[in-house]
Amino acid sequence: RGLVVLGPTQSFYEETLANVRPPSLASRLAEALKSAVAKLVPETLFHETLKDDGVTQPVNNTSVISLLWVDGPRCLFTGDAGIPALEQAADVLDQVSIAAGGIHIVQVPHHGSRRNVGPSVLNRLLGSIGQTEPRGSAIASVATQGEPKHPAKKVANAFRRRGYPVRVTQGRNSWFYADAPPRD
8 A cells, every 4th residue: 555656667667667658650651641640530438449559658657657546546657658558557556466447547658649558458457348438547638729630539439449438637626535525
């Protein structure tokens, strides 16, 4: 109980940091093409199009992932972590016997970018799809200005399918409480 840093490990951080470079033009064009093709198959709550092939910048995988565990509720904070960093955090959760779906509040990584999560890591962290009742809550911190591109619809749906409906900040406050009276 308390605050546990789940990742990155020092060796993973140093290895990842060594690969931090700005994206090339070729990689940006490949991402744009992949995004255009993905739009041909519509995302719905009942049809998952999120894939395990999301790749983030190495610097994202240096984000600190932490678990705050006070009394019963467990809160998972992910920063901008991508799939490799989240997989390592899931390994640590397995080691401390926190089962998939044992998180009460989870921060959606990197504002809800589709590149930061995939079905496999979400299954490990949140449990499998098909939940009809909420297991917990997810929160995506997103900008207040302009047209919101985050969270990606496929990411929000993926969290919801696993019992974690997503709340979006967009300049609004959100609060969670356990066994406490409501306040103004």
